[in-house]
Structures are given as C-alpha cells and as structure tokens.
Amino acid sequence: MIYHIPWIYVPVRNARAIWHQVTTSEFPEFAKASVLMRDRSKVETTIQAMQRAGPEALQVISDFDMTLSRFAHNGKRCPTTHNILDNDLLINDTCKKRIRELLNTYYPIEIDAARTIEDKRPHMVEWWTTVHDLLIQQKVRKDMLAQAVEESSAMLREGYKVFFDRLQENQVPLLIFSAGVGDILEEVMRQNHVFHPNIHVVSNYMDFNQCGELQAFKGQLIHTFNKREGALLHAARLGKLRERPNILLLGDSLGDLSMADGVAKPQHTLTIGFLNDQVDERKESYVNSFDIVLVKDETMDIPNDILNYVTPVLTK
Numbered sequence: 391m392i393y394h395i396p397w398i399y400v401p402v403r404n405a406r407a408i409w410h411q412v413t414t415s416e417f418p419e420f421a422k423a424s425v426l427m428r429d430r431s432k433v434e435t436t437i438q439a440m441q442r443a444g445p446e447a448l449q450v451i452s453d454f455d456m457t458l459s460r461f462a463h464n465g466k467r468c469p470t471t472h473n474i475l476d477n478d479l480l481i482n483d484t485c486k487k488r489i490r491e492l493l494n495t496y497y498p499i500e501i502d503a504a505r506t507i508e509d510k511r512p513h514m515v516e517w518w519t520t521v522h523d524l525l526i527q528q529k530v531r532k533d534m535l536a537q538a539v540e541e542s543s544a545m546l547r548e549g550y551k552v553f554f555d556r557l558q559e560n561q562v563p564l565l566i567f568s569a570g571v572g573d574i575l576e577e578v579m580r581q582n583h584v585f586h587p588n589i590h591v592v593s594n595y596m597d598f599n600q601c602g603e604l605q606a607f608k609g610q611l612i613h614t615f616n617k618r619e620g621a622l623l624h625a626a627r628l629g630k631l632r633e634r635p636n637i638l639l640l641g642d643s644l645g646d647l648s649m650a651d652g653v654a655k656p657q658h659t660l661t662i663g664f665l666n667d668q669v670d671e672r673k674e675s676y677v678n679s680f681d682i683v684l685v686k687d688e689t690m691d692i693p694n695d696i697l698n699y700v701t702p703v704l705t706k
C-alpha cells in the first residue's frame with residue numbers, strides 16, 4: 391500500500407516509515423500542507439550543519455519578484471518590478487497596451503513546463519529588450535519612480551520584516567539577484583523600511599540622463615534564465631561575500647537555482663522554491679530541483695523558521 395502525506399512528495403511504502411517521519415522531526419513547521427520535499431532528512435541535516443557553522447558562515451541569495459515580493463494578495467496578482475512601471479506617471483497608454491501584450495505573449499513561455507530553458511532563453515531576451523526599449527522611448531522619469539511604487543499594489547511576503555531584520559541583526563549578507571528593475575526593487579524595500587546595509591543587489595539598473603530621463607539600462611541584461619552568467623560576472627565585485635560557504639537560496643523559477651554559481655567554495659546549500667503558478671504542471675520539476683518547495687505560500691514562514699535555527703535572536 392502507498393500512503394501520501396503532505397510534506398513528503400515521494401510515496402512512503404510502509405506504516406513504520408510514516409510513523410518514524412511523523413514522530414522524530416526536529417522541524418515541526420515542515421508539516422504544513424504547502425511544504426513539499428524530495429528528501430526531508432537531507433534538508434534537516436543541512437539545516438543542522440548550517441546551525442553548527444553559525445551565522446558567520448551563512449549568506450542568503452534571493453530572487454526578488456514573486457520570491458521576496460508577493461505573487462498574489464486577496465486573489466489578485468501583485469505587480470513585478472517591471473509591472474510597477476505600468477503607471478500614467480511614467481508611460482503613455484499606447485506603451486502600456488504594448489507592454490501588456492508582450493506580457494501576455496512571453497510570460498506563458500517563461501513558465502511553460504513543456505519547454506526547456508535553452509528553448510526559452512531567446513524569447514526572454516526578446517521580451518526584456520523590447521520592453522526596455524519601449525521604456526527608454528518613454529523617457530521614464532527618475533523623480534516619479536518613488537510615487538509609482540507608492541501607488542502600486544506591490545507587497546513583500548507576509549513575515550518579510552522578521553526575515554530582513556533578522557539577517558541584518560546577525561550581519562548575514564543578503565544578495566538579491568533579480569531580473570527585475572533594480573531601481574524599483576530598491577524603492578520597494580526602502581518604502582517597507584527593510585533596505586538594510588547588509589543587502590547587495592545585482593539587477594537591471596536604469597541609466598538616466600542629466601534631465602533625469604531614462605536613456606539606457608546599465609550593464610549586461612539579466613533575464614530569468616541567464617543568472618549563472620550574471621553570478622559569475624559579478625562574483626569578483628562581491629568580494630568577501632563569496633567566501634561564506636553556507637547558502638540559503640530562495641527563488642521562484644528554475645533559473646534561480648544558478649544564482650549561487652559565483653560562490654567560491656560552497657559547503658552547505660539549501661534551496662527553497664516558491665511555486666506560485668501552474669502548480670500541477672510544474673510541481674514535479676520543482677520538487678526534483680529545489681530542496682524545499684512552497685506551494686502557493688505567500689509567507690516567509692519557512693525561511694524565517696530556518697533562520698530561527700541558524701541565527702540567534704539578538705533583539706527582544
């Protein structure tokens with residue numbers, strides 16, 4: 391007989407094994423129905439090893455859009471950093487219409503479980519470059535960005551403050567590696583009072599002319615599926631950060647798994663994947679690729695629980 395229990399994805403073949411897993415866990419929070427794991431005992435051993443090494447050995451590498459920020463709230467989609475620019479303050483109606491058409495064309499390709507990453511890459515380059523060109527044509531104004539963020543429905547995941555503050559208090563570096571728009575994600579964090587000094591951002595930053603109008607995007611384009619190149623390119627700039635051997639990695643796309651490829655000598659890596667959309671189609675590949683998969687979970691509860699084990703509470 392094959393039993394299925396919520397937090398373990400693979401079928402368990404006998405009642406003794408189930409009893410063992412239910413009763414011997416040091417990590418009761420993994421019993422949440424939204425938590426899937428391919429190999430729970432490996433996850434637990436990794437957390438224990440990270441705990442022994444302490445916060446000095448830890449770094450967190452995270453994607454931003456739909457990972458630190460929410461995918462949905464009260465049944466409505468929340469905007470990505472690109473979508474926040476869809477505002478009358480910044481772009482005209484024709485441009486909005488075109489950007490929405492592009493989203494409807496390319497987002498389904500980005501999340502299509504039947505296509506390979508190699509197949510998706512050229513489409514992503516096309517999507518990002520077309521949208522960036524449109525934004526440049528609109529001469530998006532730097533002084534309007536903060537208001538656009540204020541007026542947007544962007545939200546960080548529930549429990550975000552505990553997450554950001556805990557990392558800052560323990561001086562654990564947080565590397566945000568985003569294919570979104572760097573200026574916008576910084577502003578989202580600023581307005582939520584969590585843009586702490588331990589945060590380093592690698593993203594697509596806007597380049598403004600002397601009048602404060604968008605004239606280009608800086609550096610090499612980052613899209614969902616070229617983060618490995620970005621990680622290697624920025625490795626030198628990240629200096630000491632690269633030397634922290636234990637990594638907690640958070641992402642919402644299989645492309646995010648390469649965000650840690652620039653780390654010098656990784657020892658213990660724990661990957662958490664937020665599975666927000668196309669759950670049934672993508673569940674299997676996410677469980678095969680991430681150590682922990684959080685299904686339609688809009689909270690930071692599991693990352694916070696893990697940080698509880700690995701970093702001490704220093705205030706209150």
Ligand SMILES: Nc1ccn([C@@H]2O[C@H](COP(=O)(O)O)[C@@H](O)[C@H]2O)c(=O)n1
Pocket residue numbers: 453454455456470471472473493497500517518521567568569570613614642643
């Ligand atoms: N014009 C665009 C381009 C991309 N997006 C979405 O933004 C996300 C950014 O990537 P992360 O690395 O931060 O996850 C990506 O998943 C795209 O769906 C967009 O909304 N508009």
